[in-house]
Amino acid sequence: xxxxxxxxxxxxxxxxxxxxxxxxxxxxxxxxxxxxxxxxxxxxxxxxxxxxxxxxxxxxxxxxxxxxxxxxxxxxxxxxxxxxxxxxxxxxxxxxxxxxxxxxxxxxxxxxxxxxxxxxxxxxxxxxxxxxxxxxxxxxxxxxxxxxxxxxxxxxxxxxxxxxxxxx
Numbered sequence: 001x002x003x004x005x006x007x008x009x010x011x012x013x014x015x016x017x018x019x020x021x022x023x024x025x026x027x028x029x030x031x032x033x034x035x036x037x038x039x040x041x042x043x044x045x046x047x048x049x050x051x052x053x054x055x056x057x058x059x060x061x062x063x064x065x066x067x068x069x070x071x072x073x074x075x076x077x078x079x080x081x082x083x084x085x086x087x088x089x090x091x092x093x094x095x096x097x098x099x100x101x102x103x104x105x106x107x108x109x110x111x112x113x114x115x116x117x118x119x120x121x122x123x124x125x126x127x128x129x130x131x132x133x134x135x136x137x138x139x140x141x142x143x144x145x146x147x148x149x150x151x152x153x154x155x156x157x158x159x160x161x162x163x164x165x166x167x168x
Contacts, residue, residue: 059142088113088116112149129144130142
């Protein structure tokens with residue numbers, strides 16, 4: 001009888017150890033998947049040739065990729081924690097704030113704004129953004145991808161000027 005009781009206890013211990021081993025295996029698989037996801041995210045951010053910003057729901061910048069730093073001529077520590085409207089020329093801030101609020105309700109597609117680089121030069125950008133949502137649907141931030149369209153805007157102005165000059 002004593003043997004049986006010991007056997008039952010030992011069997012319980014073996015089952016518990018197997019459960020722990022199973023949990024450890026699951027944990028290691030999740031950890032490996034997280035590392036792969038992290039590697040993918042880092043490579044994606046380094047590969048995309050456009051500036052990318054991530055903000056909280058209030059529009060405070062949490063992340064910028066290296067392209068955003070190159071475009072704006074700012075350092076990371078000068079940008080992170082500031083409002084996404086920090087770069088915009090003052091005339092574009094009200095529209096950008098309105099569009100940010102609207103993005104929580106509906107997809108808007110790309111919008112155009114003007115930004116002021118650190119050295120003061122103004123440039124035209126196209127911004128596309130989307131809301132980041134958790135599994136329960138609650139929003140926890142925004143992600144924005146920007147594109148420098150300064151040359152395109154200049155070409156359009158030059159073409160319009162040329163057409164006006166030659167009345168085409």
